[in-house]
Amino acid sequence: MAADILLFQATYVPVGKDQIQHIEIARDIATYFNHTFGTTFTLPEYVIQEEGAILPGLDGRKMSKSYGNVIPLFAEKEKLRKLILKIKTDSSLPNEPKELETLFTIYKEFATEDEIQSMREKYETGIGWGDVKKELFRVIDRELAGPREKYVMYMNEPNLLYVALEKGAERARTMAKVNLAEIKKRIGFERGH
Template structure:
């Protein structure tokens, strides 16, 4: 490989939001200039919680929107390989082989699995969801990924990948790099309701593709300090979602500090703080909107990127699988059986 490789991506369940940006996209934008970058459209992972016929019918549309969001955020199309997970069946073969390198109790200790099941309204954990980190290991290692920029939720999954890579290399010889987890500066972003992390399913998210009016409306409805009933009452800055967003997205640091000082002293109302946050967020999102408009105007480009990327990735995955099977001895096992069968056929065909 000419350059170290990065593997990252998302499930095609809808448009990406600010939580995705701080959790991993910001890192992807910085890293994709240094790494050979693969971006997975993880529709098989989507099936662990969203697997109705209607969900699946939305994959192609959601995939296009997701890739457009990623490009709009700053990823250059000539430095990225986008691919559709379900279009590469060899990943499933690798997943099957990896399942034997990790135990059920180990997977049950991954904290996000129960959270994902709860968020999806599932009383019991499906087999596929329990094995989510194993399939993720196949995703990362099938292209020999060496860097994985992820949010807080997926950190434990990447650790499972590291364990599987080490286990495989120990048993069968060094085939895989042990990937490095690259954590975000802001691991999670609380939702606009202040009750949980930003999430599409909870309806508490600001999308990267939201227009200015939508952003302002969502900001003006944000949760703040519940104990503050009037503007002249001193308020809490710590734990206040509005100020958490100011800290991450408002580039005018002097303004942020001045607002915090006035808020703590009871000299500014929530409306003014939110108004300035809306301005700051729209200032942050404007370049993303402009890039998105350019990619949307080039009809068919995103589809072409996905097709080209999927075809290229499948070649890489097939190459990896051949090496994996050879290292494990699976190739030689069948070769030996076939040779004996050929000798048998020749002997049977020879006259006595």
């Protein structure tokens, strides 16, 4: 992992809390190399998304394939709507105030700040679960419509995906070659010398 990070001069690396040590190892290697051979590597920083990292699934537990409670991001619109309608809720009546729970937790990840505030107020005044689910579907569908179209396009035209992957691989090879040449130069391991 350190080689992948350092070879491509990564500045920020998104990781889970359990992967921070990998970034720290990469930083230690880069610091040692830079001190010994001159500044060559960028010191990477880790980035952890604190809030919203774990979403609840259809049953309120942590969303997981092994629990069978996932909401597939690229599900067809109607399937997505049906899945959202299946999300478990408590038995409070429509006009009773609601506790912020599974639906709201998911809603926050897709809604705007104004929408979140408005929904919070609706919870306090007693919005019905059916209405919350309709709103949840609306914001999820709005945010995922564009990515869903791209997903369908790539699934229907896999060659487009392979072309994009090949372009990315070529860019990565070029960058790695340049950086590797600089590393070899710094340590005195150049061809022909």
